[in-house]
Amino acid sequence: MTPIDALLSRVSMPKVTEPGLTELELMSLLKAGLRACDHGRLRPYRFILLEGEARGRLGDAMSEYLHGDLVDVSEAAIEAAKNKALRAPTLLSVIFSPKDNDKIPESEQLVSAGCAAQMIVTAAHLMGLGAMWRTGNAAYSGEVSTVLGLEDHEQVVAMIYLGRPAVAMPSPPEQDPNEFLTRL
Numbered sequence: 221m222t223p224i225d226a227l228l229s230r231v232s233m234p235k236v237t238e239p240g241l242t243e244l245e246l247m248s249l250l251k252a253g254l255r256a257c258d259h260g261r262l263r264p265y266r267f268i269l270l271e272g273e274a275r276g277r278l279g280d281a282m283s284e285y286l287h288g289d290l291v292d293v294s295e296a297a298i299e300a301a302k303n304k305a306l307r308a309p310t311l312l313s314v315i316f317s318p319k320d321n322d323k324i325p326e327s328e329q330l331v332s333a334g335c336a337a338q339m340i341v342t343a344a345h346l347m348g349l350g351a352m353w354r355t356g357n358a359a360y361s362g363e364v365s366t367v368l369g370l371e372d373h374e375q376v377v378a379m380i381y382l383g384r385p386a387v388a389m390p391s392p393p394e395q396d397p398n399e400f401l402t403r404l
């Protein structure tokens with residue numbers, strides 16, 4: 221497969237299984253994230269790894285958010301929220317951590333953080349790993365921020381669920397690029 225064909229075959233893999241990432245795989249993904257386009261090379265992001273029991277603490281925080289902030293939430297939904305973080309052996313969180321800068325607005329820095337997350341899921345796919353970028357309201361909650369140890373100016377950009385693909389990789393949907401193109 222040519223590099224461009226490999227890139228175009230990228231899909232999210234919601235079902236992943238053990239084993240989690242090796243140290244080598246993790247470092248490759250972080251290096252890929254750090255190669256994202258980034259105005260001024262500010263690196264306005266950082267990464268947090270959650271494995272083993274740390275995923276349980278994240279799940280508890282997501283369920284506490286549901287319990288505290290939403291009315292009429294069922295016990296089943298709370299239990300499901302607890303288990304959500306256990307859907308992958310490795311969770312890699314991409315955190316937006318904006319830098320003070322006169323020339324580069326925060327909006328551009330947020331884009332850079334998103335690009336880093338996209339580079340990571342893309343690299344994971346190219347390495348034969350399963351990866352899925354998830355967020356949801358709970359990811360932006362105070363409960364989750366506390367578990368992750370975020371500072372006030374920081375926010376979650378991505379919770380990337382990583383592992384070995386548990387099912388065959390699907391083919392991405394066909395898209396006609398011309399539908400998205402304006403020629404001037």
Ligand SMILES: Cc1cc2nc3c(=O)[nH]c(=O)nc-3n(C[C@H](O)[C@H](O)[C@H](O)COP(=O)(O)O)c2cc1C
Nearest residue numbers: 230231232233352353354355356357377378392393
């Ligand atoms: C900022 C962001 C947040 C996302 N959050 C979720 C999420 O919480 N749950 C989900 O199922 N997909 C989420 N997605 C989308 C998936 O990661 C995925 O891109 C989508 O299901 C389309 O599949 P594909 O990547 O194979 O085209 C998110 C994507 C982005 C960019």
